Amino acid sequence: xxxxxxxxxxxxxxxxxxxxxxxxxxxxxxxxxxxxxxxxxxxxxxxxxxxxxxxxxxxxxxxxxxxxxxxxxxxxxxxxxxxxxxxxxxxxxxxxxxxxxxxxxxxxxxxxxxxxxxxxxxxxxxxxxxxxxxxxxxxxxxxxxxxxxxxxxxxxxxxxxxxxxxxxxxxxxxxxxxxxxxxxxxxxxxxxxxxxxxxxxxxxxxxxxxxx
Amino acid sequence: xxxxxxxxxxxxxxxxxxxxxxxxxxxxxxxxxxxxxxxxxxxxxxxxxxxxxxxxxxxxxxxxxxxxxxxxxxxxxxxxxxxxxxxxxxxxxxxxxxxxxxxxxxxxxxxxxxxxxxxxxxxxxxxxxxxxxxxxxxxxxxxxxxxxxxxxxxxxxxxxxxxxxxxxxxxxxxxxxxxxxxxxxxxxxxxxxxxxxxxxxxxxxxxxxxxx
Numbered sequence: 001x002x003x004x005x006x007x008x009x010x011x012x013x014x015x016x017x018x019x020x021x022x023x024x025x026x027x028x029x030x031x032x033x034x035x036x037x038x039x040x041x042x043x044x045x046x047x048x049x050x051x052x053x054x055x056x057x058x059x060x061x062x063x064x065x066x067x068x069x070x071x072x073x074x075x076x077x078x079x080x081x082x083x084x085x086x087x088x089x090x091x092x093x094x095x096x097x098x099x100x101x102x103x104x105x106x107x108x109x110x111x112x113x114x115x116x117x118x119x120x121x122x123x124x125x126x127x128x129x130x131x132x133x134x135x136x137x138x139x140x141x142x143x144x145x146x147x148x149x150x151x152x153x154x155x156x157x158x159x160x161x162x163x164x165x166x167x168x169x170x171x172x173x174x175x176x177x178x179x180x181x182x183x184x185x186x187x188x189x190x191x192x193x194x195x196x197x198x199x200x201x202x203x204x205x206x207x208x209x210x211x212x
Numbered sequence: 213x214x215x216x217x218x219x220x221x222x223x224x225x226x227x228x229x230x231x232x233x234x235x236x237x238x239x240x241x242x243x244x245x246x247x248x249x250x251x252x253x254x255x256x257x258x259x260x261x262x263x264x265x266x267x268x269x270x271x272x273x274x275x276x277x278x279x280x281x282x283x284x285x286x287x288x289x290x291x292x293x294x295x296x297x298x299x300x301x302x303x304x305x306x307x308x309x310x311x312x313x314x315x316x317x318x319x320x321x322x323x324x325x326x327x328x329x330x331x332x333x334x335x336x337x338x339x340x341x342x343x344x345x346x347x348x349x350x351x352x353x354x355x356x357x358x359x360x361x362x363x364x365x366x367x368x369x370x371x372x373x374x375x376x377x378x379x380x381x382x383x384x385x386x387x388x389x390x391x392x393x394x395x396x397x398x399x400x401x402x403x404x405x406x407x408x409x410x411x412x413x414x415x416x417x418x419x420x421x422x423x424x
Contacts (some may be wrong), residue, residue: 033297033300033311033399034295034297034311034313036248036250036259036261036293036295037259038248038250038257038258038259038291039257040252040255040256040257043252043289044252044289044291044319045250045251045252045257045258045259045289045290045291046250046257046291046317046319047248047249047250047257047259047291047292047293047317048293048315048317049248049293049295049313049315051311077255077256077257078257079250079256079257079258079259080259081248081259081260081261083246083248083261085245085246087404087407088245088342088343088403090343090346090350090421091350092350092351093350093351093352093353093357094335094339094346094347094350094351094352094353095351095353095354095357095361097339097342097343097346097350099245099246099263099342101246101261103260103261105258105259105260107256107258123306127306127309130300130309130311131300131302131309131397134302134306134309135306137392137393138302138303138304138305138306138309138392139304139305139306139307139386139392140305140306141305141306141307142307145305145307149307167407167409167410167411168409170409170411174351175411178413178415179415180349180350180351180415181349181408181412181415181416181417181418181421182408182409182411182412182415183406183407183408183409183412183417183421184406184407184409185343185403185404185406185407185421185424186403186404186405186407187245187401187402187403187404188401188402188403188404189399189400189401190399190400190402191300191397191398191399191400192299192397192398192399192400193398194395194396194397195299195379195395195396195397195398196393196394196395197379197380197382197394197395197396198379199379199382199387199394200393200394200395201390203390203391203392203393203394204393205393205395206393209302209393209395209397212397
């Protein structure tokens with residue numbers, strides 16, 4: 001299924017870096033730990049990092065009822081962006097320095113989720129994105145915790161994916177001149193060794209953490 | 213020097229995670245490769261990833277004159293956010309799952325830089341943030357490249373820093389119940405081995421890339 005292009009979801013330049021494949025959108029979203037959500041407050045943008053999760057064509061974010069920035073009214077315009085930096089692109093010229101990256105940008109009205117089942121499903125998606133396996137292992141939210149939580153849904157109806165990979169795109173005259181290094185320095189994100197909570201009492205590190 | 217708090221740069225909750233130290237702001241900004249810039253277009257937020265650089269209390273971003281999203285008018289409100297994810301925080305409860313992170317959020321009017329010297333200095337700061345040493349090694353921008361480039365400045369007058377570190381903050385009753393793992397899985401970002409450009413002809417990998 002192709003993404004639905006609109007003016008704001010259609011990149012204005014370097015179109016060869018844009019993807020219209022929904023599978024690419026899912027792949028970029030599903031690999032991330034954090035998204036950056038933009039809202040408009042008093043006419044100015046506010047961009048904050050937060051966790052998120054996806055179910056089919058809906059992305060969920062959650063927050064505390066006390067968090068001002070998530071107190072968006074139902075239908076308020078939001079933008080949710082997920083970016084993976086894959087490498088630093090060194091070119092012969094400063095101008096052609098770049099990044100290898102994959103990014104997904106989702107535009108749309110915020111939907112404040114009120115249905116209890118969807119609220120729980122959305123929170124589960126957020127938890128599984130951050131820490132797959134945790135929903136089964138950890139205690140599920142209780143009524144008090146649910147009451148303190150806002151769940152926001154965003155449809156993937158209007159979204160764009162942009163990617164860059166591969167070597168730099170130097171000018172021919174810079175390549176011919178020679179003498180300057182060019183290439184890619186990969187940026188690699190990995191998980192370190194689990195650090196058990198100091199208060200933990202004889203609980204082995206479970207597979208969903210150990211094998212991540 | 214303390215950061216200047218305003219309503220929108222004052223976190224509404226978890227204030228113990230907020231820092232008012234300007235050194236923390238610099239540290240978070242100086243370590244990043246990518247920021248997320250939010251602008252308002254037709255009343256809706258647009259959040260896009262891009263490189264950036266800092267000189268003293270000014271952050272610079274740059275873009276192509278053909279890039280619609282950076283065609284902000286002088287004085288337009290923007291928000292620039294840099295986030296480092298340091299770990300996934302596993303708690304006994306789903307509710308207390310979290311992330312260890314450091315983030316800086318800068319609010320302010322965009323200033324379209326027109327002074328040629330400041331434009332060049334801003335581009336140098338962006339290049340040095342992405343690839344320290346490249347400005348000396350690579351060919352500097354020529355007149356044609358400068359004409360194709362927009363440089364935007366943002367003062368660090370209104371900014372906030374938020375950080376979380378350490379183990380999860382579980383409820384006492386969850387700790388007492390036992391049986392569930394809790395702890396932190398560090399998220400580590402490193403550089404891989406340099407990948408020379410296929411067109412490169414006998415240029416050794418320079419120290420500023422090799423030793424990064």
